[in-house]
Every structure is written in C-alpha cells, then in structure tokens.
Amino acid sequence: MFVYGFENEIFTFKEQLFSTESITDVQVDFNKNYWFTTLDNGVFVSPNLNIRRVELSNIDSKITASVALQNNQFVLGTNDGKLLFYNHNQLTKTLQLPGKKIIGKLFFDAQSDKLIVSINASESFVVNLKNDKILDINNRFSVAKTFSKIDDNTLFYGNYRQGIVYKNPFNNPKQQILKESRVKASVVSNNHLFVSYIDGLYKYNTQTFNAEEILFNSKSLLVNTLTKTNGTVWVATQHNGLLKYENNTLKPSEIKLPENLQINTINADGLVLWISTDAGLFQYHTKSHQLKSLSGQDGLNTAVNDFLILQNQIIVSLPKAFYVLPKSDALFKAFKTAKVRVEAVKINDRDTLVATNYKLPYNLNKIDLSFNSNGFQSNQHVSYQYRVKQIDTSWQNIPLNTHFVTFNSLSSGTYTFELKAQNLSAKQAVFATPITFVIAKPFWETYWFYSLVIATIIGLVWLYFRWRLQQKEAQRIAEVDKILIDKKITNLRLENLRSQMNPHFIFNALNSIQDYIISNEKELASSYLVKFSRLIRMYLDYSQQNEITLEEELNALKLYLELEKVRFEDELEYEISIDNQLKTKQIKVPSLFIQPYVENALKHGLLHKLNDRKLHIEAKIIQQNKLEITVEDNGIGREQSEKLKRPNQQHKPFATKANLERVHLYKNKLKRDITITTNDLYDENDVAAGTKVVITMPIH
Amino acid sequence: MKAIIIDDEKRARHLLSNLLTEHCASITNIEEAQDLTSGVELIKSSKPDVVFLDIEMPNQSGLDILEYFPNQIDFKIIFVTAYNQYAIEAFKISAVDYLLKPVDTNELKEAIAKAEEAIKTNNLNDQLNKLRDSLKQLSIDKIALEIP
Numbered sequence: 001m002f003v004y005g006f007e008n009e010i011f012t013f014k015e016q017l018f019s020t021e022s023i024t025d026v027q028v029d030f031n032k033n034y035w036f037t038t039l040d041n042g043v044f045v046s047p048n049l050n051i052r053r054v055e056l057s058n059i060d061s062k063i064t065a066s067v068a069l070q071n072n073q074f075v076l077g078t079n080d081g082k083l084l085f086y087n088h089n090q091l092t093k094t095l096q097l098p099g100k101k102i103i104g105k106l107f108f109d110a111q112s113d114k115l116i117v118s119i120n121a122s123e124s125f126v127v128n129l130k131n132d133k134i135l136d137i138n139n140r141f142s143v144a145k146t147f148s149k150i151d152d153n154t155l156f157y158g159n160y161r162q163g164i165v166y167k168n169p170f171n172n173p174k175q176q177i178l179k180e181s182r183v184k185a186s187v188v189s190n191n192h193l194f195v196s197y198i199d200g201l202y203k204y205n206t207q208t209f210n211a212e213e214i215l216f217n218s219k220s221l222l223v224n225t226l227t228k229t230n231g232t233v234w235v236a237t238q239h240n241g242l243l244k245y246e247n248n249t250l251k252p253s254e255i256k257l258p259e260n261l262q263i264n265t266i267n268a269d270g271l272v273l274w275i276s277t278d279a280g281l282f283q284y285h286t287k288s289h290q291l292k293s294l295s296g297q298d299g300l301n302t303a304v305n306d307f308l309i310l311q312n313q314i315i316v317s318l319p320k321a322f323y324v325l326p327k328s329d330a331l332f333k334a335f336k337t338a339k340v341r342v343e344a345v346k347i348n349d350r351d352t353l354v355a356t357n358y359k360l361p362y363n364l365n366k367i368d369l370s371f372n373s374n375g376f377q378s379n380q381h382v383s384y385q386y387r388v389k390q391i392d393t394s395w396q397n398i399p400l401n402t403h404f405v406t407f408n409s410l411s412s413g414t415y416t417f418e419l420k421a422q423n424l425s426a427k428q429a430v431f432a433t434p435i436t437f438v439i440a441k442p443f444w445e446t447y448w449f450y451s452l453v454i455a456t457i458i459g460l461v462w463l464y465f466r467w468r469l470q471q472k473e474a475q476r477i478a479e480v481d482k483i484l485i486d487k488k489i490t491n492l493r494l495e496n497l498r499s500q501m502n503p504h505f506i507f508n509a510l511n512s513i514q515d516y517i518i519s520n521e522k523e524l525a526s527s528y529l530v531k532f533s534r535l536i537r538m539y540l541d542y543s544q545q546n547e548i549t550l551e552e553e554l555n556a557l558k559l560y561l562e563l564e565k566v567r568f569e570d571e572l573e574y575e576i577s578i579d580n581q582l583k584t585k586q587i588k589v590p591s592l593f594i595q596p597y598v599e600n601a602l603k604h605g606l607l608h609k610l611n612d613r614k615l616h617i618e619a620k621i622i623q624q625n626k627l628e629i630t631v632e633d634n635g636i637g638r639e640q641s642e643k644l645k646r647p648n649q650q651h652k653p654f655a656t657k658a659n660l661e662r663v664h665l666y667k668n669k670l671k672r673d674i675t676i677t678t679n680d681l682y683d684e685n686d687v688a689a690g691t692k693v694v695i696t697m698p699i700h
Numbered sequence: 701m702k703a704i705i706i707d708d709e710k711r712a713r714h715l716l717s718n719l720l721t722e723h724c725a726s727i728t729n730i731e732e733a734q735d736l737t738s739g740v741e742l743i744k745s746s747k748p749d750v751v752f753l754d755i756e757m758p759n760q761s762g763l764d765i766l767e768y769f770p771n772q773i774d775f776k777i778i779f780v781t782a783y784n785q786y787a788i789e790a791f792k793i794s795a796v797d798y799l800l801k802p803v804d805t806n807e808l809k810e811a812i813a814k815a816e817e818a819i820k821t822n823n824l825n826d827q828l829n830k831l832r833d834s835l836k837q838l839s840i841d842k843i844a845l846e847i848p
Contacts, residue, residue, distance in 0.1 A: 504756060507782030507801045508709065514802035515715035518722075569710050607708075608758040644759060 030336050033376045047299040050331055052324045062319040067106035068308040074315055077103030089324050107147035118144035148186040150206050158183025163195050189228040196223030216250050227268045229286050236263035255284050269309045276304035292332045297381045340373040340421035340432045356435055362442035365410040372403055373421040381424050389416040412441040495658040535559045542591040551584035572613045579620035587699050596659050597631045597693045605635020605691050629695040637680055637688030702729040706739035707754040723805050724812045736760040740768040748775050750815045755781040766793050776815040
C-alpha cells in the first residue's frame with residue numbers, strides 16, 4: 001500500500017503502509033473510514049489515516065513516564081530504567097540508567113537543557129542532554145508527582161508526602177518544604193504557584209510562598225490535575241468537575257464534557273486545552289469554545305491517560321505503544337450518520353412486513369420495532385432516539401447498542417413512531433420514515449356499541465315498565481273479575497237458596513203441618529216440623545258456602561226426599577246409593593247442586609204419575625278423580641211433561657237455570673269442568689219411561 | 701151448601717174438609733176428588749155450590765177447569781194453592797176467592813161468606829131475569845091480545 005500525493009499532475013511518494021500485507025482493494029466509506037482488504041489476513045479498517053500507532057514491539061519495557069522536549073522531540077521513560085528519545089516519531093537514541101529502575105516522572109528543563117528523572121524509589125537522576133551524562137542525585141527528586149518551574153532558579157517539586165521548593169535545583173539546591181502532604185499536581189500562573197494536595201488546593205505567592213487555600217463552596221477540593229491558559233488556571237477535580245480559576249475566583253468551566261466522565265489529564269497548548277478521559281481525547285478552544293473529540297471511532301480505541309503536546313503533534317502514550325496525532329484540522333473528521341431504517345416490525349411477537357401504515361385491531365397492540373444505522377462500529381457510536389406522537393412530547397433515549405423498541409399493550413388510538421439516529425460525533429441526526437399505527441378501539445368502546453347498550457337498557461326498562469303495567473292491568477282485571485265472580489256467585493247462591501226454598505214445597509209442607517195440628521196429630525206435627533226446620537236450616541247454612549262435602553249434600557237430599565215422601569202420601573220409593581270408595585266426607589261439591597235435579601224429577605216426572613213412583617240417586621267414581629251423580633226417575637218423561645205445561649204459563653225453571661250458570665262459572669273461572677247431561681229413558685215398547693240426569697265433576 | 705174439594709194431596713183435602721166442617725156450618729156436604737178429571741165428573745154429577753180447587757196438580761192444572769165448562773159456570777170456585785203466582789189468572793176466570801196454604805180459618809170463613817153472597821146475588825139475578833123474561837113474554841102476549 002503506497003500513498004502518493006498528486007499535485008500539478010505529478011505523483012509524489014509519501015509513505016508506504018502495511019508493508020507486510022498484500023492489499024487487494026481499498027474502499028473509503030461515508031465516514032472516511034478506509035477499508036483495506038488483504039489477500040490472506042482479513043480486512044483492516046483505518047478510521048483516520050492521520051492517527052498512527054507506534055508499537056514498542058522490539059523491547060520488553062513498558063512505558064511509565066514521558067516528557068516533551070523541544071520541537072517535535074520527546075522522551076519516554078520505561079519501567080526498566082530506559083530513556084527512549086524520539087524525534088519525529090523516530091527513535092533517535094536510548095539511554096540506560098544504572099540499574100533497572102522504574103521511572104516514575106520526567107521533567108525537562110529547557111533553560112539548562114537538563115532532564116530530571118524521578119524513580120519510584122528514593123532515587124533520582126539528572127540527564128544533561130548536551131552530553132547525555134547521567135548524574136545520580138539520590139533522593140532529591142525521588143517519587144515525584146509533579147514539577148513546576150517557578151522562575152529561572154526556582155523549581156517546585158511535589159512527591160507523595162511533601163511539597164518542596166528548590167532554589168538552584170541543579171547546583172547547591174536550597175530546599176523549602178511548603179506543606180507535608182501528598183501532592184498531586186501543580187502549576188504556576190501570574191506569579192502564583194498552585195499546588196493540589198490530597199487535602200486541598202493551595203495558592204502560593206512565588207516571592208513569599210505565603211499559602212492560601214482555595215475553597216469551592218467553602219469546602220476543600222481534591223484536584224487531580226491542573227493546567228493554565230492565558231491568565232486562567234484550569235482545575236480538574238475529583239468531585240466537582242472541571243473548574244476554572246480566574247481573577248481570584250473559582251467557578252465551573254463552561255466546557256460540556258459528557259456526563260460522569262472523569263478527567264485524567266488536562267494540558268494547555270496556547271489557547272487550546274487538551275483533555276484526556278477514559279472515553280478519548282477532547283480538544284477545547286478557550287476562545288471559540290469549540291469542543292472536539294477523538295474516540296474509538298477515530299481509531300483511538302482506548303482510554304487516554306498521559307499525553308504530550310509537541311510542536312506539531314500530540315503523543316498519547318500507552319504502556320506498550322504510543323499514538324501520534326497531528327495537530328492539524330485533518331485530525332478531526334466530520335462524522336455523518338448513515339440512513340436509519342426500521343428493519344423489522346413484530347406485532348404480538350410475530351414478524352410482519354415493514355410498512356409505513358398499520359391498521360390493527362385492539363388486541364394486536366404489542367409492537368416491537370427493530371432498526372439499524374449502518375457504519376463502522378455503529379453499535380457503539382450511533383445513538384438512537386424515538387418519539388411516539390400522542391404519547392411523547394420529547395425524544396426518548398435508547399441505550400447505546402440497543403436496536404429495538406417494544407411497546408407493550410398500546411391502547412387504542414393513532415400513534416406515529418418517529419426515529420432518529422445520530423453518530424455521537426456527528427452534528428446532524430438522520431430520521432427514519434415515520435410509521436403510523438392505528439389501533440382500533442375494541443368493539444365495546446365504539447359508539448355504535450354504546451348506543452346499542454343504551455338502546456338495550458332503554459328497551460329493557462321500557463319492556464319492564466310495560467310488563468309491570470300489563471301485570472297491574474291484568475291484576476286489576478283479575479280483581480274486577482274476581483269481584484264480578486264473587487258477586488255472581490253470591491247472586492247464584494241467593495238464587496240457589498231461592499230455588500231450594502221452592503215455595504210450593506215450603507207451603508205444602510206447612511200445610512201438611514197445619515193438617516197434623518188440626519187433626520190433633522201432635523207427634524207427627526212435631527216430627528214433621530223438626531225435619532222441616534232442619535232442612536231449612538241446612539239450606540240456609542249451605543247456601544252461604546260455595547262448596548260443601550258430598551255427605552252434607554246427600555244428607556240434605558235425604559231429608560228433602562223424606563219430606564217429599566210425606567207429601568206424596570208415601571207413594572214414592574227413593575234410593576240413594578253411594579259408592580263405597582267414595583270418601584263422602586272429603587269430596588267437595590258445589591253446595592246444593594244436586595237437589596234441583598231431584599226436585600225436577602219429582603215435579604215434572606213423578607208428580608204426574610199416580611203410582612209406582614221410583615227415584616234412584618247414585619254417586620260413584622268413574623275414571624280417576626271424577627265423580628258421577630245420577631238422578632234417575634221413572635216418571636212421565638220430559639216430552640209428556642212439556643205437553644202438560646200450560647201454554648201461557650210462565651215456566652220458571654230457575655233452579656236448573658241457576659245451576660247451569662254455576663256450571664258455566666265453574667268451568668270458565670274456576671277451571672272445574674262440570675258436565676250435566678239429561679237423557680230420556682224408554683222401555684222396551686219405546687214408551688217414555690223416565691228421565692236420567694247425569695252430573696259429572698272432577699274431585700279435587 | 702154443597703162443597704167439592706179437588707186437590708191431589710190427600711193431606712190437604714183432609715185438612716180443608718176438617719176446617720170446613722169445624723168452622724163453616726153453612727157447608728153441609730163435602731166431597732173430594734184427587735185430580736181435575738175426577739173432580740169435573742163429580743161436579744157434573746153432584747152439582748155443588750162451591751168448589752175448592754188446587755192449581756198445581758198432576759196431569760192437569762186447576763186453571764184448566766174452564767175447558768170443561770165452556771158455558772155458564774153455576775158453581776163458585778175458591779182456589780186453594782200454596783203459592784200466589786197464579787192469582788191473576790185465577791181471578792180472570794172469576795173465582796170467588798183465592799186462599800193460600802196453610803189456610804187461615806178467618807179467610808176461609810170470609811171466602812165461604814163471599815160465595816154465599818154471590819150465590820144469593822146470582823139467585824136474585826136469576827129471579828130478575830126470569831121476571832124480565834116473563835114480562836117480555838107478557839108484553840108479547842099483550843100485543844097478541846090486543847090484535848084480536
């Protein structure tokens with residue numbers, strides 16, 4: 001790989017790279033990363049061709065200290081007492097200290113052209129760079145933490161337990177101990193020496209060395225490193241960030257470093273501050289306030305601790321290598337961010353085609369979005385932010401190296417997912433095409449469902465009230481009906497009573513009694529009267545009730561027939577036969593229901609017959625729960641009886657008529673099906689031989 | 701006076717005849733019939749002055765008696781019945797009285813008295829009619845006499 005310059009149509013050789021590899025192709029990507037493919041050793045990437053890394057491959061030593069000399073020269077101190085001198089990145093000479101000492105700190109005094117070498121033990125040396133002579137000065141500068149030149153003859157030296165000022169540091173040094181405390185850093189600015197001890201930052205007048213502690217918010221400071229620009233001392237503290245001391249006041253600097261970033265070293269180069277951190281190297285211009293950074297994606301993929309500022313270069317030293325950074329503008333690349341795309345959309349954990357518009361039912365509301373922005377090491381250097389319109393007002397950060405966003409159970413609505421990606425070093429973010437999700441409302445939240453529910457409720461309420469009204473109406477009607485029925489029953493009862501109280505029967509009976517009295521037949525009169533009154537009493541009693549037992553009914557009938565028999569001058573044979581199975585005391589029948597038919601049989605059938613009057617009454621069970629009562633006579637028959645009726649005679653068969661109405665009532669209102677059939681009987685010569693009335697009624 | 705009692709109930713006949721014998725001295729002779737047919741026979745044969753007639757009887761009602769005497773009834777009818785539903789009809793056939801069972805003896809006496817009165821009036825009317833008839837006859841005779 002050869003690099004040539006091309007000017008004035010002439011190629012000029014500049015350098016050779018990858019001298020040991022067989023390079024097959026070179027590509028430069030959008031972020032000016034150089035991609036080199038090799039024949040047999042994979043792919044190399046160089047993010048910045050200006051940054052070079054120099055390996056200390058040929059020695060076993062580790063770099064433990066470094067210092068800049070004049071121009072572009074610098075010295076590296078190792079852990080085995082070697083001093084490596086470089087000029088323009090080329091090792092020019094190596095000096096070996098007596099013994100394999102760990103070099104802890106180097107200080108170059110340009111005025112005397114001498115190099116102070118501080119060993120991490122009670123030893124130190126001075127190297128005269130004019131003749132490379134090494135002078136052992138015992139522990140004068142041993143275990144040094146910092147050096148600061150105060151003036152031509154005065155040097156501040158801070159070690160692990162003292163801050164010391166030397167007058168004539170190289171010849172006949174005169175020692176003045178400023179403070180017994182571990183020193184961390186020091187700087188001289190505006191005739192004042194600033195020294196940071198582990199228990200505070202002190203400011204000394206360089207003439208009198210009067211001490212003054214600099215407090216921040218009335219507290220002592222722990223300062224890691226100090227540097228100065230024109231009139232300003234920059235103070236990198238352990239806990240309070242980067243502060244600056246100007247015009248005798250300490251205040252926070254306006255440099256906006258990434259948060260929680262510890263400053264390792266800070267060095268000034270004229271108006272420019274170089275700040276090393278674990279996340280790379282920063283350059284800050286104190287006038288323009290511009291902050292630039294170099295990090296992993298510039299190829300500086302390590303934490304930066306010590307570095308040197310040379311005339312044209314920055315040297316970043318590592319234990320086994322150092323980086324060479326040119327101070328030119330080409331050092332800082334303008335980073336861009338590759339196009340960001342949503343690459344996968346998962347809905348309820350199922351992959352779907354990526355689209356810009358989704359219409360989803362309410363239950364497909366878990367959405368995963370995966371996205372990516374290409375580029376070299378974009379995982380670590382591209383940050384993503386998203387915003388979902390209607391939920392977020394501000395952009396939400398996504399942690400670095402995360403390439404997905406998950407929304408669990410989005411409620412119904414319209415969401416627009418916006419995504420932007422930005423390279424950490426880029427100024428501009430790029431935006432992905434927004435994706436819109438419309439999640440439908442579940443059916444129970446839709447208007448038509450609400451109206452349906454309301455309509456149903458109203459309907460139900462209406463139906464309920466209508467039902468209630470109907471029920472009330474029905475109840476009212478039923479009550480009216482009941483009253484009417486009661487009235488009717490009462491009327492019928494009265495009518496029934498009247499029908500039982502057949503005047504002919506009563507008056508004829510009374511007439512008979514009168515006859516007994518007149519005939520002086522006391523006993524007969526009395527017994528007849530008793531029977532008669534008993535019957536009347538029964539009638540009065542039973543007509544008060546709607547139903548009486550069959551036994552009561554039959555007893556009344558017996559008594560009635562007994563009295564009638566007297567009237568018929570004993571020319572009446574009657575028989576009442578009762579089925580044994582009948583529980584006459586339990587069966588209820590409509591009160592005085594049979595009697596009118598018996599009376600009919602007597603009045604219309606048997607009365608017109610002169611002799612052989614026979615009446616048969618039978619009560620029995622037919623079928624299940626059905627009572628049949630038969631009233632049979634051998635009278636003249638209905639036909640004959642009809643003929644005997646006087647044409648102008650108002651026939652009032654009100655007894656049986658009332659009974660028929662009762663039957664009707666029982667049937668319709670009380671659901672008791674009573675049937676009455678009247679049959680004409682004929683003898684073998686087809687001559688009328690009586691009437692048979694059959695009453696059937698269900699037994700409760 | 702002669703009386704006939706027509707009633708299907710033996711006990712009723714018995715009672716009425718007892719009451720008549722006890723309380724009505726003017727009734728000298730009492731005969732009984734148990735239905736209308738035999739009663740009419742008896743009336744025709746014995747020509748009574750008063751007939752005690754029940755209305756409700758087997759086969760034929762007492763009110764049917766007119767059918768048997770289409771012309772003049774020359775006896776007085778007193779209805780004796782248990783119930784007064786036929787009263788109007790009874791008076792249409794110019795009954796002397798209408799007695800309700802059981803029979804009040806005073807009412808019975810009054811009814812007999814009414815009958816006697818009616819018979820007397822009837823007799824007087826008869827006599828007057830006879831006189832009128834004879835007078836007519838007389839005037840006819842007179843005219844016949846004058847001509848010759």
